[in-house]
Amino acid sequence: MKANLVFFLFLFNLEIRHVFTDFYSSIATLTQLSQNELKLVSALRRFIVAQEKQEEDVDKFLKQFLRSTEGTVSEKVIDNPIDAFHLLRRWVEDWQKCFDIVICPDCDMNGPHIDFNLTRSIVEKRIGGWPQKTDLDAAVSAIFRLWNFYQFDLHKFLHGKIFEFETAPFTPADVIYIANKAEEFNNMYNSIQFLETLLDELKKGKFPNSHVTPTTLSRIIAAAYNRYDMPVKSVEILKECTKAEPGNKRLHNDYDYFKTRAASISKLENVTAFDKAEAEDNMTRDYENLCRGSLKSPKELSRLFCYYKATDDPFYFVKTELANLQPRIFLFHDIISDDEIGFLRNISEKQLSRSTTMTKQGMIGSEDRISHTAWLSDLDFLELKKLTLRIKLITGLETEFETRYSNTEQYQILNYGVGGMYKPHVDPLSDRSIFPGECRGSGDRIATIMFYLSHVMYGGATVFPNIKTRIPVQKIIELSVLCREKRAQNSKILIRLSFSVGPFT
Numbered sequence: 001m002k003a004n005l006v007f008f009l010f011l012f013n014l015e016i017r018h019v020f021t022d023f024y025s026s027i028a029t030l031t032q033l034s035q036n037e038l039k040l041v042s043a044l045r046r047f048i049v050a051q052e053k054q055e056e057d058v059d060k061f062l063k064q065f066l067r068s069t070e071g072t073v074s075e076k077v078i079d080n081p082i083d084a085f086h087l088l089r090r091w092v093e094d095w096q097k098c099f100d101i102v103i104c105p106d107c108d109m110n111g112p113h114i115d116f117n118l119t120r121s122i123v124e125k126r127i128g129g130w131p132q133k134t135d136l137d138a139a140v141s142a143i144f145r146l147w148n149f150y151q152f153d154l155h156k157f158l159h160g161k162i163f164e165f166e167t168a169p170f171t172p173a174d175v176i177y178i179a180n181k182a183e184e185f186n187n188m189y190n191s192i193q194f195l196e197t198l199l200d201e202l203k204k205g206k207f208p209n210s211h212v213t214p215t216t217l218s219r220i221i222a223a224a225y226n227r228y229d230m231p232v233k234s235v236e237i238l239k240e241c242t243k244a245e246p247g248n249k250r251l252h253n254d255y256d257y258f259k260t261r262a263a264s265i266s267k268l269e270n271v272t273a274f275d276k277a278e279a280e281d282n283m284t285r286d287y288e289n290l291c292r293g294s295l296k297s298p299k300e301l302s303r304l305f306c307y308y309k310a311t312d313d314p315f316y317f318v319k320t321e322l323a324n325l326q327p328r329i330f331l332f333h334d335i336i337s338d339d340e341i342g343f344l345r346n347i348s349e350k351q352l353s354r355s356t357t358m359t360k361q362g363m364i365g366s367e368d369r370i371s372h373t374a375w376l377s378d379l380d381f382l383e384l385k386k387l388t389l390r391i392k393l394i395t396g397l398e399t400e401f402e403t404r405y406s407n408t409e410q411y412q413i414l415n416y417g418v419g420g421m422y423k424p425h426v427d428p429l430s431d432r433s434i435f436p437g438e439c440r441g442s443g444d445r446i447a448t449i450m451f452y453l454s455h456v457m458y459g460g461a462t463v464f465p466n467i468k469t470r471i472p473v474q475k476i477i478e479l480s481v482l483c484r485e486k487r488a489q490n491s492k493i494l495i496r497l498s499f500s501v502g503p504f505t
């Protein structure tokens with residue numbers, strides 16, 4: 001089997017920066033929001049204090065929002081999908097609402113108003129834009145993706161727990177918001193699962209301060225079923241409540257209406273559950289399964305082994321682990337130092353921008369690839385020369401980067417978003433017209449080297465669906481795929497490094 005089978009898109013050098021000013025697609029940009037939010041909170045506090053001093057009425061929302069954020073906002077790293085959701089919801093909806101209240105061209109903008117507006121401009125400049133509704137939608141999509149891939153417990157999730165991690169819980173209103181998004185994304189299965197899980201928790205009294213009662217939520221769920229022509233389910237959901245609340249007129253109106261509709265449903269149309277969306281093809285199914293865990297049989301695993309690999313340097317043997325036999329995938333251990341990792345992360349941080357994929361329509365930021373990329377060459381950063389030479393020694397391939405007829409591309413540093421990922425793809429380009437400029441004339445990609453530059457909260461494996469191979473994240477493990485059979489004649493190696501592989505994918 002060839003190493004590189006499936007694919008449709010690949011990554012490419014990024015020439016235009018700040019075209020995709022999205023925040024959700026990298027942990028670095030999400031964390032930047034988190035670090036700037038305290039500034040907004042203190043500006044809001046200053047505004048309220050100043051208004052109160054002048055004995056002006058302060059909007060109720062502002063006061064209540066300050067109270068709720070003062071305790072929760074901190075400068076933490078955002079690597080948890082629940083935190084990412086809360087953070088983006090505040091930036092996209094709540095902060096926007098504060099600005100709409102305080103800053104309006106028609107109102108009387110006195111000192112405190114102007115100060116608040118100034119803080120907004122300063123923060124906007126620092127973060128290079130403002131999160132948009134699309135960021136929030138993407139944070140919700142990430143929750144659905146992670147739930148689909150990693151199948152965490154939804155009951156616990158609603159209370160802020162995911163695997164062994166715990167953070168701020170969702171409110172029932174948040175869960176209804178997420179369920180509505182699922183319906184907007186045409187995923188009724190997810191919508192109903194979130195709502196019914198919430199109903200379960202409400203009935204158990206797990207949200208004691210909820211404004212949403214089990215009856216209200218039951219009516220919401222019944223209406224959702226009815227919208228999808230499943231009135232039999234609507235009746236079933238409301239049955240219990242109607243017995244418990246004989247005086248609830250709206251509830252009984254709903255119930256009677258659904259009963260009438262249910263009576264006219266024929267047996268054939270009587271669908272009572274939404275199907276979970278299954279992977280469209282075997283490759284996607286294997287990709288998802290591999291992200292969850294290994295698919296190799298004990299027999300296949302027993303044929304893999306570790307050894308010390310000799311190099312051209314008679315004193316240098318590399319600790320090597322075989323991860324797949326055919327084609328060969330190697331893990332090389334103890335190659336890159338903490339200092340080198342720190343250096344790569346430091347210099348790339350300022351250069352990260354939305355990763356793009358090459359399509360026939362050109363380079364685009366795509367939902368197939370949720371990350372930010374920086375490109376680094378060892379011509380610009382001499383500190384990287386040693387690493388380049390080490391890779392040459394280990395692989396026996398030419399690794400020097402040149403501006404023309406190069407044997408390699410630049411180092412590519414990736415920072416994934418929460419729930420970020422890169423969908424299955426092949427690295428070779430095959431179409432010569434889209435080779436990176438510096439590699440024109442030197443042939444196609446024949447190998448990829450990857451380094452994990454950080455550990456992750458959960459998930460993050462690199463998987464090869466067609467050969468059922470999974471490489472979990474382990475800091476300081478390097479992985480190299482040498483696809484010799486195809487293009488062995490030109491010794492070109494693509495060097496890739498990935499940093500902060502997005503937790504959860």
Ligand SMILES: *[C@@H]1O[C@H](CO)[C@@H](O)[C@H](O)[C@H]1NC(C)=O
Pocket residue numbers: 103104105109117118121
């Ligand atoms: C708020 O600040 C921005 C940027 O400094 C400015 O363009 C805008 O006019 C200000 N708004 C008001 C209502 O003063």
Ligand SMILES: *[C@@H]1O[C@H](CO)[C@@H](O)[C@H](O)[C@H]1NC(C)=O
Pocket residue numbers: 232262265266267270272
């Ligand atoms: C629809 O299916 C449910 C469950 O299978 C059943 O209880 C109900 O009687 C059916 N209703 C009709 C109208 O066929």
Ligand SMILES: *[C@@H]1O[C@H](CO)[C@@H](O)[C@H](O)[C@H]1NC(C)=O
Pocket residue numbers: 282
């Ligand atoms: C997909 O997998 C199933 C079972 O694993 C198999 O029967 C089927 O032939 C496969 N389909 C393709 C197109 O390979």
Ligand SMILES: *[C@@H]1O[C@H](CO)[C@@H](O)[C@H](O)[C@H]1NC(C)=O
Pocket residue numbers: 338339340341342343346
């Ligand atoms: C990276 O940057 C941090 C903070 O600026 C600094 O403390 C650290 O020494 C740098 N690390 C390397 C390896 O350059």
